[in-house]
Amino acid sequence: MKDINKKHSKTVGILTLGCKVNQYETTAMEELFRKSGYTVVDADDKADVYIINSCTVTHMSDKKSRQFLRRARRISPDAVIAVTGCYSQVAPDEVINIPEVDVIVGTKDKSRIVEILENAMPGEKLCRVEDIMQPMEFEEMHIEGASGKTRAYVKVQDGCNRFCSYCIIPYARGSIRSRSIDNIVDEVSRLAELGFKEIVLTGINVACYGQDVGAGGFLDAIKAVHSVDGIERIRMSSVEPDMLTDGFIQELSGLEKVCPHFHLSIQSGCNNTLSRMNRTYTTEKLKHIIGKLRESFGNVALTTDIIVGFPGETDEEFETTYEFLKEVKLFQMHIFKYSPRKGTPAATMAGQVDPHKKQERSERLISLSSANQNEFMEKMIGRAENVLFEQKTGENTYEGHTSNYVKVRTISDSDIEGSMQKVALNEVKGEYIHGIIIQENDIQ
Numbered sequence: 001m002k003d004i005n006k007k008h009s010k011t012v013g014i015l016t017l018g019c020k021v022n023q024y025e026t027t028a029m030e031e032l033f034r035k036s037g038y039t040v041v042d043a044d045d046k047a048d049v050y051i052i053n054s055c056t057v058t059h060m061s062d063k064k065s066r067q068f069l070r071r072a073r074r075i076s077p078d079a080v081i082a083v084t085g086c087y088s089q090v091a092p093d094e095v096i097n098i099p100e101v102d103v104i105v106g107t108k109d110k111s112r113i114v115e116i117l118e119n120a121m122p123g124e125k126l127c128r129v130e131d132i133m134q135p136m137e138f139e140e141m142h143i144e145g146a147s148g149k150t151r152a153y154v155k156v157q158d159g160c161n162r163f164c165s166y167c168i169i170p171y172a173r174g175s176i177r178s179r180s181i182d183n184i185v186d187e188v189s190r191l192a193e194l195g196f197k198e199i200v201l202t203g204i205n206v207a208c209y210g211q212d213v214g215a216g217g218f219l220d221a222i223k224a225v226h227s228v229d230g231i232e233r234i235r236m237s238s239v240e241p242d243m244l245t246d247g248f249i250q251e252l253s254g255l256e257k258v259c260p261h262f263h264l265s266i267q268s269g270c271n272n273t274l275s276r277m278n279r280t281y282t283t284e285k286l287k288h289i290i291g292k293l294r295e296s297f298g299n300v301a302l303t304t305d306i307i308v309g310f311p312g313e314t315d316e317e318f319e320t321t322y323e324f325l326k327e328v329k330l331f332q333m334h335i336f337k338y339s340p341r342k343g344t345p346a347a348t349m350a351g352q353v354d355p356h357k358k359q360e361r362s363e364r365l366i367s368l369s370s371a372n373q374n375e376f377m378e379k380m381i382g383r384a385e386n387v388l389f390e391q392k393t394g395e396n397t398y399e400g401h402t403s404n405y406v407k408v409r410t411i412s413d414s415d416i417e418g419s420m421q422k423v424a425l426n427e428v429k430g431e432y433i434h435g436i437i438i439q440e441n442d443i444q
Contacts, residue, residue: 010037010038010039010048010049011038011039011040011041011045011046011047011048011049012030012033012038012039012040012041012047012048012049012050012051013040013041013042013043013044013045013047013049013050013051013072014026014029014030014040014043014050014051014052014053015043015050015051015052015053015068016053017052017053017054017055017061017064017065017085018053018054018055018057018061018085018086019055019057019202019204019237020153020200020202020237021155021158021202021203021204021237022053022055022085023153024141024143024153024154024155024202025053025085025110025141025155026053027143027153028110028111028141028142028143029051029053029084029110029113029141031142031143031144032111032113032114033049033113033114036114036118038114043068043072044071044075045075046075046076047072047075047076047079048076048079048080049079049080049081049082049117050068050072050076050079050080050081050082051081051082051083051084051113052065052068052069052072052081052082052083052084052085053084053085053110054083054084054085054086054087054088055085055086055087056085056086056087056089056090056091056168056172056341057086057167057168057169057339057341058336058339058341059339059340059341060339061087062087062091065083065087066098069081069083069098069100069101070100072100073100080102080103080117080120081100081101081102081103082101082102082103082104082105082113082117083095083098083101083103083104083105084104084105084106084107084110084113085106085107085172086107086168086169086172086173088104088105088106088129089106089107089129089132089171089172089173090168090171090172090343092104092106092127092129096125096127101125102120102125102126103116103117103120103125103126103127103128104126104127104128104129105128105129106128106129106130106132106172107132107158107172107173107174108130108132108136108139109128109130109139110139110141111139111140111141116128132171132172132173132174133171133174133175134174136174136175136177137177138157138158138177138178138179138180139158139177140179140183141155142187143187143191144190144191144194149194149195149196149418150196150197150198150388150389150390150400150418151196151197151198151199151200151388151390152191152196152198152199152200153199153200153202153237154184154187154188154191154199154200154201154202154225155179155202155203156178156179156184156201156202156203156206156209156221157176157177157178157179157203157204157205157206157208157209158173158174158176158177158203158204159173159174159175159176159177159204159205159212160173160175160176160204160205160208161175161176161205161208161211162205162240162278162280163278164267164277164278164279165276165277165278165344165345165346165349166277166307166310166338166341166344166346167341167344168341168343168344169204171343173204175212176205176208176211176212177212178209178210178211178212178213178216181216181220181221181224184201184221184224184225185224185225185227185228188225188228188231189228191231192228192229192230192231193230195418196230196231197230197231197232197233197388197418197420198231198232198233198234198235198388199225199231199233199234199235200234200235200236200237201221201222201225201234201235201236201237202236202237203237205240206218206236206237206238206239207236207239207240207243207244208240208243209221218243219248219251219252222234222236222252222255222258223255226255226257226258231257232257232388232420233257233259233388233403234255234257234258234259235258235259235261235405236262236263237263238263238264238265238305239262239263239264239265240265240280241264241265241266241281241285241286241289242280242281242285242289244262244264244289244292244293246292249289249292249293249296250296252296253296253297259403259404259405260297260298260299260300260301260403260404261300261301261302261303261403261404261405262293262300262301262302262303263302263303263304263305264286264289264290264302264303264304264330265304265305266286266304266305266306267279267305267306267307268306268307268310268313268321269283269286269306269320269321269322269323269324269325269328270283270313270317270318270320270321270324271283272312272317273310273312273313273317273321276310276311276312276346276349277307277310277346278345283324286324286328287328290302290328290330299380299383299404300404301331301332301376301404301405301406302328302330302331303330303331303332303333303334303405304330304332304333304334305333305334305336306321306325306333306334306335306336306365307336307337307338308321308335308336308337308338308358308361308362308365309337309338309353309355309357309358309361309362310338310346310353311338311346311349311350311351311352311353312349312350312351313338313351313353318361322364322365322368325365325368326368329372329375329376330369330372331372331373331376331404332369332372332373333365333366333368333369333372335362335365335366335369336362337355337358337359337362338353338358340352373431374428376406377406377428377433378428380402380406380425380433381425381426381427381428381433382424382425382426383424383425384422384423384424384425384438385402385403385406385408385422385423385425385435386402386403386420386421386422386423387400387401387402387408387410387420387421387422387423387435388400388401388419388420389410389416389417389418389419389420389421390417390418391417392415392417393409396411396412396413397409397410397411398410398411398412398416398417399432400421406433407431407432407433408423408425408432408433408434408435409429409432409433409434409435410423410434410435410436410437411436412437416437421437421438422437422438423435423436423437423438424436424437424438
């Protein structure tokens, strides 16, 4: 391994795989490197240090990690290459023995990544993976971001105590740890000062926030962020449906900054399948929650993840799921073909489903999702919605999202990137609604 401390000018490239928590942690690590004098470059560029912030939800995630490691070594033969995250946490012996890897750090100690790399001995491999199942406190990492951006992710929680039968994440992230509300508010306030208008509260199981300390639940954290001046929108990452009680939904609907957009981690629409998955709700409960959200939030957009081909899923069970999803008509569905993860109960369950059958079921649900999404968007035609424009995509073309996370495109002669505009929605084109700005003025 090269001694990176001997370099006059040091560069680092970080590749991020997986969830919004990993994206947040990568941003925080980039800032740590910048403060230590490094220049952050694209992960495809030549660098002195490469880090892959890995995911291990599926075998494909592991494969992508190994592909990047080989490419990084080809681009920069003398670079220090490190792997952090869930893949290194659950398979440290496997990862450290990958020829291209010099250093591995698990899901803990990312806040010390610069120190760990710079103190590593040249010519030696270093494994810094600790037992994540031991009780721990939330590991603080901070982001300040760059001015001019519109949306920022803020990590408020780590870990999961659910142990769904298909999921490796509790073994990779450990038990629930919650960030203090004061630290959350401090970071959100800094982001607001930098011009960010939208905050996404993220975590491994975000709705479980506060359960480890017995005080100050997720609703309290949301209310605290809601009070920060300059923040106009609040979203949250994937939420376990059974956390959305009637009382929680009612209080949430009274907070005007909370967006009418919820990503529910549903996974299946069949009670038998949900039971084998070790999920804690029924389809009847799901229908109640979906109905309550639609009753409480105007024009709410509901999205979800669905696993097809879970062990033991018969044709009848899949049809039950299909009919359930056809009935509830969610805005978008992200469809995943079940992938066995070593170390999880589902990996050794009887009734593993044929890959061709998984593909057929996936295609049917993708088609249903596309139809539902188009129908939802068509119903928005003729409405006037506030759109937060996030980027310029052409000479006079801008893209952004409504509060319920529908993608919008418009044309403007002036620069509206980073501003909120009232837009008349008039035509669905693919995954976008095209509209005309009613009054080109930053809405405060």
